[in-house]
Amino acid sequence: MALEKWLWKKISLFGILSKGRNKIKEVNKIRLKEKLKKIGPCLWELPKEAKLGMKVPAWLFLSETLLKEVEEGAVEQVANVAFLPGIYKHSVALPDMHFGYS
Amino acid sequence: MLKELLESIFRNVPSGVGRAGKVKLSFSDLDEVLANGARWAVDKGYGTEKDLEHLEENGCMKGANPTKVSSEARKRGAPQLGTLGAGNHFLEIQKVDKIFLPEIAKIFGIEKEGQATVMIHTGSRGFGHQVCTDYLRILESRFRDELRKLPDRELVYAPSETKECEDYFSAMACAANYAWTNRHMIMHWIRESMVKTLGMKLEDIGLEVVYDVAHNIGKIEEYEIDGKKRKVYIHRKGATRAFPAGSPDIPKDHQKVGQCVLIPGSMGTASYILVGTETAKETFYSTAHGSGRVSSRAKMLKGFRGEEVARRLTQRGILSRPASWKVMAEEAPEAYKDIDEVARVTEEAGISKRVVRLVPMGVVKG
Numbered sequence: 001m002a003l004e005k006w007l008w009k010k011i012s013l014f015g016i017l018s019k020g021r022n023k024i025k026e027v028n029k030i031r032l033k034e035k036l037k038k039i040g041p042c043l044w045e046l047p048k049e050a051k052l053g054m055k056v057p058a059w060l061f062l063s064e065t066l067l068k069e070v071e072e073g074a075v076e077q078v079a080n081v082a083f084l085p086g087i088y089k090h091s092v093a094l095p096d097m098h099f100g101y102s
Numbered sequence: 103m104l105k106e107l108l109e110s111i112f113r114n115v116p117s118g119v120g121r122a123g124k125v126k127l128s129f130s131d132l133d134e135v136l137a138n139g140a141r142w143a144v145d146k147g148y149g150t151e152k153d154l155e156h157l158e159e160n161g162c163m164k165g166a167n168p169t170k171v172s173s174e175a176r177k178r179g180a181p182q183l184g185t186l187g188a189g190n191h192f193l194e195i196q197k198v199d200k201i202f203l204p205e206i207a208k209i210f211g212i213e214k215e216g217q218a219t220v221m222i223h224t225g226s227r228g229f230g231h232q233v234c235t236d237y238l239r240i241l242e243s244r245f246r247d248e249l250r251k252l253p254d255r256e257l258v259y260a261p262s263e264t265k266e267c268e269d270y271f272s273a274m275a276c277a278a279n280y281a282w283t284n285r286h287m288i289m290h291w292i293r294e295s296m297v298k299t300l301g302m303k304l305e306d307i308g309l310e311v312v313y314d315v316a317h318n319i320g321k322i323e324e325y326e327i328d329g330k331k332r333k334v335y336i337h338r339k340g341a342t343r344a345f346p347a348g349s350p351d352i353p354k355d356h357q358k359v360g361q362c363v364l365i366p367g368s369m370g371t372a373s374y375i376l377v378g379t380e381t382a383k384e385t386f387y388s389t390a391h392g393s394g395r396v397s398s399r400a401k402m403l404k405g406f407r408g409e410e411v412a413r414r415l416t417q418r419g420i421l422s423r424p425a426s427w428k429v430m431a432e433e434a435p436e437a438y439k440d441i442d443e444v445a446r447v448t449e450e451a452g453i454s455k456r457v458v459r460l461v462p463m464g465v466v467k468g
Contacts, residue, residue, distance in 0.1 A: 042451035096394030
């Protein structure tokens with residue numbers, strides 16, 4: 001009985017923890033897309049302060065409509081490219097940007 | 103007639119996952135392809151000398167060195183040259199739906215609405231994939247410290263001027279040359295099918311090359327950086343080169359207007375021909391390359407059936423000749439962004455201008 005209670009506690013504690021962790025992940029994700037600043041008619045800038053390690057800003061060429069469909073993971077990928085040493089000016093995402101490598 | 107033509111092309115151009123081609127290449131033949139690109143194809147009787155003028159780099163990137171390519175890559179590459187492959191790769195008979203800039207269209211060879219065109223979307227097949235896999239492995243073990251500072255393993259790189267950097271670049275150039283040759287052979291077989299099915303001479307059909315441009319490639323180009331002219335690596339991953347008018351690296355007859363840019367849509371949707379602009383300087387003369395996936399392949403397989411997708415295309419007057427129903431479902435138009443919006447934004451952002459909108463009449467799908 002005691003063991004059962006103890007196990008239950010552990011399980012529910014784990015549940016809370018993993019929920020919490022997911023929440024932090026979720027918040028972080030929302031933030032990156034929210035950090036985009038509109039700097040032209042079809043141009044958004046992700047400042048290099050948006051993610052620690054970016055050497056230059058990221059430029060995303062999108063309309064409001066296209067931006068709505070852009071996955072958070074895709075914005076993260078343009079941010080990650082801006083980590084590369086020797087990168088000049090900005091990393092670029094084009095209007096057909098999407099998550100993944102294929 | 104369209105149905106017979108499509109059927110003839112389907113039989114003449116091998117397509118489908120990992121399907122072998124009809125040309126048997128020895129490893130030494132393959133090395134010639136890797137070193138010489140589309141020039142090899144022309145020497146073997148595929149297409150003509152004149153075609154080469156309308157290929158990016160004239161179909162052969164300098165610096166290609168076949169000794170930098172693994173035997174695994176050769177094993178995958180030799181049997182696949184002259185094949186369409188699968189996935190989002192396709193071959194389409196299209197018609198001109200709308201001309202935005204008639205004068206530029208004319209220079210590219212597009213005269214009027216309703217004119218038929220053919221678009222080929224394929225690349226370096228398993229060969230290029232293997233070259234990439236091989237070098238990722240090499241770079242991951244050689245540049246561990248550099249990799250540790252990166253947030254994504256797939257971004258592993260070779261610092262410039264290292265041996266690994268030079269080696270990779272020479273191997274990548276081989277893959278680019280393979281791709282130009284591959285498309286050139288496929289184009290030749292399409293011409294053959296047209297001549298046979300239509301019972302006309304090629305001169306009367308036309309079917310000249312408008313342009314051939316890569317959209318997954320690394321290039322060394324010269325840019326003014328902090329007031330100094332410098333040679334830099336430009337990485338175009340899912341991006342098309344879009345040079346402006348006057349660029350020495352585009353065909354002579356296009357130099358007045360700018361480079362011809364091809365944006366293939368997804369299966370059953372429109373495609374675009376655009377032209378490079380000076381304002382694309384901000385993207386290092388790069389523009390969009392397609393419509394961009396919105397739903398994953400797995401998600402598409404759950405929600406769609408290939409037979410149903412083909413039936414709906416037929417209802418819209420588009421004939422399809424798929425090698426697999428699975429690919430038909432994965433590549434249904436719903437899997438992609440709206441190509442018209444992508445092309446419109448490309449123009450509004452100043453990174454290239456719309457010249458022609460094309461719509462499909464018949465699709466051969468891998």
